[in-house]
Amino acid sequence: MADQVKLHGNWLSPFSSRVIWALKLKGIPYEYVEENVADKSALLLHYNPVYKKIPVLVHSGKPICESMIILDYIDETWPENPLLPSDPFERATARFWIKFIEDKSPVLWGVFLADGEDDREKARKATLEVLQTLEERAFGDEKFFGGDEINMVDLAYGMLARWMPVIEEVVGVKLLDPDMFPRLHALAENFRQAAVIRDNLPDHDQMVPLFKIRREQLLQIAGK
Amino acid sequence: MADQVKLHGNWLSPFSSRVIWALKLKGIPYEYVEENVADKSALLLHYNPVYKKIPVLVHSGKPICESMIILDYIDETWPENPLLPSDPFERATARFWIKFIEDKSPVLWGVFLADGEDDREKARKATLEVLQTLEERAFGDEKFFGGDEINMVDLAYGMLARWMPVIEEVVGVKLLDPDMFPRLHALAENFRQAAVIRDNLPDHDQMVPLFKIRREQLLQIAGK
Incomplete structure (x- = not known):
């Protein structure tokens, strides 16, 4: 052991x-x-x-x-290949955006669980608001969410790179629109392409039918 | 600067x-x-x-x-007088309970914002459930939430030591009952008595009338 x-x-x-x-x-x-x-x-x-x-x-x-x-x-x-910057202020900034995505996780899954056009529209708007805050305020012009190298912020935001496109396809709405959110869209793409991530991402086409079934089950449980 | x-x-x-x-x-x-x-x-x-x-x-x-x-x-x-243990597993345990109280904060304030007997009773039960989890699973027999010395876990749980008794008085319900939660009750008392905390705690009797007013305002805003 x-x-x-x-x-x-x-x-x-x-x-x-x-x-x-x-x-x-x-x-x-x-x-x-x-x-x-x-x-x-x-x-x-x-x-x-x-x-x-x-x-x-x-x-x-x-x-x-x-x-x-x-x-x-x-x-x-295992401190080698650190997942957070060493500078305390940069660490605090990384933690701020990690906490932000943690806090907003229910919002980002809202569209997936919304039933009926009104609820879905409300959930879509709430998601766009979160994405707008990220597009405007978080992240610089580096290649990854966390900077020039993948770090803990990227891992926290991995949902945007794979699960969000799956939600978009299952529900049939566009969320991470490249015209509205060019920076976020590019970051998600860079993340998907990074070697370690690319080799360890569940497959989009395998996920879609399973998330369709899961969504139907969850909506039934919610009595919707 | x-x-x-x-x-x-x-x-x-x-x-x-x-x-x-x-x-x-x-x-x-x-x-x-x-x-x-x-x-x-x-x-x-x-x-x-x-x-x-x-x-x-x-x-x-x-x-x-x-x-x-x-x-x-x-x-x-400022690493002197560390607020977290140095062992990574003990740090993870501290962070687990910090995250727990952060996640449950809306539940712990639920009684304060509930209007009507039904809502209040529902909020009271939810609060007792959180306290029960803490009483049974978190913290050992040390003097403080974080161990023998006050640490970050104590600071996270400070709400239990002062704000919860204020909620109890403002709303007129008992939550942190010493018979139901003897360990938590003792921890809250030890925390209140620690020198740095005692000298930097808002005063209960000053808080009660202000929280009464605040509660009325919030309930009005909520249209209750």
Whole structure:
């Protein structure tokens, strides 16, 4: 068990993917346990009794929960190829935008879960507002969200690069429009093309039919 | 401006108090700017255009927003008297419970904003559920939330020590019941008694009438 690294995840989850990307960027060997989110393993519930959610990283038998906390843990345990800048002010800025996307995550998934034209339109507008704030205020002219190299901010924003286009196709709305959000659109594209990410991204065409089914199930549960 | 530390805050805000406590624990001299949350200064809006909220720490002219991000910044800029454990796993555990209280903050304020007996009862039950999770799963038998010394976890949980008793009195419900939550109750008491905290806590009796007025205003705005 000493120094063994194990990840309980789900291949369709952007939160899981954040951890996979971090482990790959750091070159840390790990064992992967695919969890069925509809029927979670007893071990997962044991490791994460509060949220009962993936991802959970288990290192030398100790569980760490919540994707961004796992990323901090990884960065502090294996400091080579740092995932955050060394300057405290730059770190604070990175953390600010990481917290922003964490806080806005329900908004960004709003369109996926909205039913009926009114709700969908409301959710679409809320999403565009978040994207507008990002386009105007976050990120400079560097290649990646986090700067010239992929860092923790990019991993936090990975949802924009793959899950958002899937939502767009499943629901049939445009969100990350290249004309409205040229900078964000380019950043998402650069992220998708980066070697470690490209090789560890779930496939768009495989995701779409599964997210269609998932959406129908969720709308049924919500009684919509 | 070099190395000048300035805090834009509001004396009634637990988020502001977190930063004040951290600065005091570190022994960092700072200038304090009291903001009227109903009429924020142009400078505050300039420093925090995304959220337009206090607290904002300005260090050598650079603004840092969001209370827990400010605490990370303070801890990284002035490493003496560390606010987080040095072991990565213990840091992850601290961050887990910090994130928990951040996520649950709307629940913990739910009773304050609930109108009518049904809503209030629903909000009370939700709060007790959060407190139950904390009582059962978080924190050991140490004196403080964070261990034997006050650390970042305590500052995050400061709301329980002062604002929750104020909510209880304003609304007329018991939440942090010493019989139901003996451990949490003792931790809150120890926190209140710690020297730096005791000397930098807004006064309960001064707060109650102001929170009564604030509650009425907020309920009116909500059209209740």
